[in-house]
Amino acid sequence: MTAIQAYPRRYCAACGSVVRREFRPGPGGRPNAACPRCVSLERHRFLAVLLDVLRPMLGDIDLVLDVAPSPQVTPLLAGLGARRTVRLDLGADNRLVDVLGSLTELPLADGSVDLLTCYHVLEHVPDDRAAMREITRVLSPGGLGILQVPFRPGTVTDEDPSVTDPAERIRRFGQDDHVRYYGDDFEDRLVEAGLGLRRVTPRSLLGGEMSAWLRLSPDETVWIVRRDPDATVPDRDEPLPTPLTGAMDALLEELATQHRRLVKARAQVEQLRARVAELERGGVVGAARRTARRATGRAVRAARRLGGRDGAGRGVAG
Numbered sequence: 001m002t003a004i005q006a007y008p009r010r011y012c013a014a015c016g017s018v019v020r021r022e023f024r025p026g027p028g029g030r031p032n033a034a035c036p037r038c039v040s041l042e043r044h045r046f047l048a049v050l051l052d053v054l055r056p057m058l059g060d061i062d063l064v065l066d067v068a069p070s071p072q073v074t075p076l077l078a079g080l081g082a083r084r085t086v087r088l089d090l091g092a093d094n095r096l097v098d099v100l101g102s103l104t105e106l107p108l109a110d111g112s113v114d115l116l117t118c119y120h121v122l123e124h125v126p127d128d129r130a131a132m133r134e135i136t137r138v139l140s141p142g143g144l145g146i147l148q149v150p151f152r153p154g155t156v157t158d159e160d161p162s163v164t165d166p167a168e169r170i171r172r173f174g175q176d177d178h179v180r181y182y183g184d185d186f187e188d189r190l191v192e193a194g195l196g197l198r199r200v201t202p203r204s205l206l207g208g209e210m211s212a213w214l215r216l217s218p219d220e221t222v223w224i225v226r227r228d229p230d231a232t233v234p235d236r237d238e239p240l241p242t243p244l245t246g247a248m249d250a251l252l253e254e255l256a257t258q259h260r261r262l263v264k265a266r267a268q269v270e271q272l273r274a275r276v277a278e279l280e281r282g283g284v285v286g287a288a289r290r291t292a293r294r295a296t297g298r299a300v301r302a303a304r305r306l307g308g309r310d311g312a313g314r315g316v317a318g
């Protein structure tokens with residue numbers, strides 16, 4: 001639990017709003033997942049942040065390829081101002097898809113795609129190495145891909161094409177239409193396909209407190225890839241916190257501290273109000289006030305008898 005989590009508001013980076021209502025549970029009942037305004041999930045909100053960060057590097061965008069589009073991602077990509085956006089999926093969904101096709105055989109020219117998003121697709125694709133080679137082929141020289149897959153760091157990819165039983169696939173791969181669960185060699189496969197990669201998590205980019213304020217999954221990795229035939233798998237050690245994440249952590253911790261103090265002060269005021277009401281009901285406050293008034297009157301009269309001045313020589317008001 002981070003400091004900012006008790007703060008009664010949160011910010012949705014996907015719809016750009018401060019949200020007062022609680023975020024709703026997501027798939028599988030995980031808490032704080034879905035924005036009550038735009039229904040974005042953690043990964044969509046982090047994509048919104050990433051697109052903001054990466055936008056200056058993309059320059060003039062001709063073609064965006066959105067593999068397996070979703071209603072939450074379409075508006076985010078539309079905001080990039082690309083000349084063309086192609087939404088592609090193997091399956092038909094007339095609301096979302098422009099092209100029916102496979103990631104393993106993209107109907108696009110070499111080097112034509114400036115930005116490619118591919119979230120939660122590769123674990124469905126039997127020949128994922130062919131899909132990765134296609135990503136390399138279609139990316140333009142300065143083009144970027146943003147990829148996400150279910151991933152267990154520190155493990156080797158669990159895959160077995162002979163597993164077709166839905167229950168067994170759920171047990172091993174997490175879903176009945178998944179054909180593997182990726183481990184560290186996911187990155188080796190990307191590099192073998194000619195892609196250079198950078199890992200990024202909400203925590204590494206934004207810090208823990210900002211990830212919490214944005215209701216992101218702090219340690220969920222996203223891979224930013226680009227064509228690079230000489231790439232190697234980068235080291236896992238990323239220095240944390242950075243000056244920027246440190247600053248954001250400090251700022252939000254301060255906000256959370258001030259909020260805690262405010263909540264405590266409000267509770268004390270309520271307690272005092274209740275105590276005063278209780279005393280008033282018992283007539284105690286009225287009696288105390290009358291006693292105080294009588295005491296003040298006596299003091300004022302005594303002061304007047306002493307020559308109309310109090311001990312300090314000031315005039316005495318009645």
Ligand SMILES: C[S@@+](CC[C@H](N)C(=O)[O-])C[C@H]1O[C@@H](n2cnc3c(N)ncnc32)[C@H](O)[C@@H]1O
Binds near residue numbers: 088090102
């Ligand atoms: C779990 S959904 C992901 C949807 C969305 N990207 C998201 O993150 O919520 C997986 C999608 O991958 C698509 N898919 C599976 N194999 C594919 C392939 N070879 N080429 C393109 N799309 C594929 C499926 O049709 C399905 O729409």
Ligand SMILES: [Zn+2]
Binds near residue numbers: 013014016037038039
């Ligand atoms: Zn939202």
